[in-house]
Amino acid sequence: MTEYLSFTLYTLNFTLLYIQNSGDAGEDVLIMIFLLGGTAEAIPIARALVALGGVVLLSSVDIPPVGEELPSGVLRRSGPMDAAEMAVLSERRGITHIVDATHPYACAVSRNAEQAARACGVSYVRFERLPAIDPQTD
Numbered sequence: 001m002t003e004y005l006s007f008t009l010y011t012l013n014f015t016l017l018y019i020q021n022s023g024d025a026g027e028d029v030l031i032m033i034f035l036l037g038g039t040a041e042a043i044p045i046a047r048a049l050v051a052l053g054g055v056v057l058l059s060s061v062d063i064p065p066v067g068e069e070l071p072s073g074v075l076r077r078s079g080p081m082d083a084a085e086m087a088v089l090s091e092r093r094g095i096t097h098i099v100d101a102t103h104p105y106a107c108a109v110s111r112n113a114e115q116a117a118r119a120c121g122v123s124y125v126r127f128e129r130l131p132a133i134d135p136q137t138d
Contacts, residue, residue: 034059034086034095036113038102045101045127046074057093086116095120101127 031054035046038060046056050073057075070076081089090098098117102109110126117124 030094030096031055032094032096033057034090034093034098036060036098036100036102036109038062038106038109041127042101043070045099047071049099050074054097057089057095081112083112083115083119086112087119090116090120090122095122097122098124099127100124104128 031049031052033049033054033056035042035049035056035058037043037045037058042058042060046058049056050071055073055075057077058070059077059081061080062078077089086098089095098113100110100113102113114124
């Protein structure tokens with residue numbers, strides 16, 4: 001568990017650093033982040049991105065876990081989307097970054113998010129989780 005937690009925190013810190021440094025120096029830029037969630041990490045990631053100064057649109061197939069309050073600065077949408085729908089939403093909302101924190105096996109969603117980011121000319125960052133099963137012991 002400690003290895004997983006430290007990897008998660010390292011990846012989140014790297015993601016935040018990338019987003020923080022992606023604007024021009026000295027320029028005030030609205031950071032509008034399209035966060036694709038679906039794991040337990042989605043809401044803590046949203047909190048961290050808001051703390052960075054971003055506005056977050058959290059998207060998941062289902063409503064986020066019950067009992068998890070969304071922090072101020074986090075908007076929510078739910079339901080599946082293909083790449084074209086993600087691109088339209090990103091352009092309409094002025095998205096500057098797409099952060100993919102979906103389940104490791106949600107490959108189609110990740111492909112759609114990458115395609116949408118390319119179509120809109122925005123950055124795509126994949127938040128990786130360690131696999132639940134160690135491939136060397138399975």
